[in-house]
Amino acid sequence: MSQLPKQPAEGPVPTSADVARLAGVSRATVSYVLNNNPTVRISESTRRRVREAASELGYVPHAAARSLRAGHTRTVLMPTGDHPAGPLHHRFLHELESGLRRLDYTVVQHGSLGLDADEAARAWAELRPVAVIAPGGVALTPQGIAVLRRSGAKAVITLGPQPVDGAHALVMDQREVGSCATGHLLQRGRRRIGVVMPEEPGLAPFAEPRLSGARRVAADVGALIEPLPLRYDEESAGALAARWRTLGLDAVFAYNDAYAMLLMRALQDAGIEIPAETAVVGADDLLIGRLLRPRLSSVRMELAASQPLADLVDRLVRHPGGVPERHDLLRARAIPRESS
């Protein structure tokens, strides 16, 4: 490899015409070779000559120019949410991205912090994605979906706790988490169950369906469900623990393991015995839960495999116009430990 300049390379950006000239072929041939167009037969020696010329000049195809020529892009836009993704969700997104890349899509992400829902949809539409996969918590309105469709998006797909009218939905149904946690507590004989509702902005789309899942299974046996607003700080947890005995609860589903750790600490500091007086269950099945004493019961979530989902996105792009499809991705199961 030759010595590289420390200064930015100046001079014009190499074009496919430069590659064609150096390789002694037409621009169309350069385009066919570098975009792996399978419909045109080109000899292996010509392919090699084009690739070597491109490499020598440092040329890479221009995604936007290619998409303008083709009349559509291969860009799949995955807007990012306001909150950092947890490890499970992060891995899922990365695998879905790899799956789409194998199908020759270019996946780009784009934030929407500080934009309202319709501003965000217009900003995404400017990128002319062929598909949009908007994760949970990112606002996507029917108006925004219409803007994206009119700008050429063949498939608008939500990826989150709830479907949005008019879009395909990959649903991570959070009700499963609430009903799973609550079902476990009911099995343990608990009948007065608190459900932690985080007050942090952006978590309501997850917390509300977890609560309704808890209500659903509790109703079957006439158990009480009591929503418990909680901020993720020691003061809020201390205040809740201080009035705990007035609530008369025998169990709590603490939204997730992090909130469970916070609340369990406050309850223990207030002299509440866990699980004898109050059973505690979290969600996410993080390592931290196993490090607590008593060890934290939790709910483990699993997401569907990503390659079939990439294939699904590809099908929705190639056959637009069907009725909105719903696919459920999330499975949940209780992991009983010592705290319940």
Add this chain to the structure above:
Amino acid sequence: MSQLPKQPAEGPVPTSADVARLAGVSRATVSYVLNNNPTVRISESTRRRVREAASELGYVPHAAARSLRAGHTRTVLMPTGDHPAGPLHHRFLHELESGLRRLDYTVVQHGSLGLDADEAARAWAELRPVAVIAPGGVALTPQGIAVLRRSGAKAVITLGPQPVDGAHALVMDQREVGSCATGHLLQRGRRRIGVVMPEEPGLAPFAEPRLSGARRVAADVGALIEPLPLRYDEESAGALAARWRTLGLDAVFAYNDAYAMLLMRALQDAGIEIPAETAVVGADDLLIGRLLRPRLSSVRMELAASQPLADLVDRLVRHPGGVPERHDLLRARAIPRESS
């Protein structure tokens, strides 16, 4: 707002020519108005007419077409790392993105999972970004930087623990974290200090400089630094705790709060008294550390304000060709609690 169809909107994608026709103006005027071009004077009533026509047709500008006309894009590419960003880093990236959006850049993110460094750079180059801000942990080689420059990137900037030759560097110098944690332990009179080295892939770019920061301050007083490989699981922590007393250490800097919680639990289960026998310090200053008993000492990190950094990116784009600049973003300070 009119009723929206549940079916995807069919028919051709509206163009700026459609908007021009409906508003009774030229395409150039549509472009000036919708791209907020400040160099052309257009009456408020014309602007309003264009905006209303665009809104009626559901037209949004086409970022790629605009950039092809302009000869350059306003796209800033921020490749994503393999690991989920922590809350501090996530907020920083979002704020930087907002700052760049205020300067009329379009920020897109793009993953590189499963690609080697040079494949990733070529994939990024296809998007023809005017600037690339590659976060820590994302491989960026001098070859990759050259590919990006030749495809028209005016500024290639790394954002991470170490600079890369030939690129501007926004450095979050992790040595600060190691020297800060170790300096605190030295002040507490400890002289035989373990430094946890996570074995998880992708963390070495953070762990290695933390270790060298620890070595630097320890050398000043002749203290011992002992690297301690550790996987983020109970088995690995248990094995380390089982041979703890043979190591003869009086303190440990545990990489971060999560690893500190893991190791502290294992040490306590093995009967090691904290801090009497071994002082423990983490990093990140997470809430979980304050929930532990003893409360975990930590290192708090702060990052530079994002708007000046957005302005810096803009300057590097507008004045390419200068020598690579280095800007240090990270400040660290010890937060002493009960564990040290």
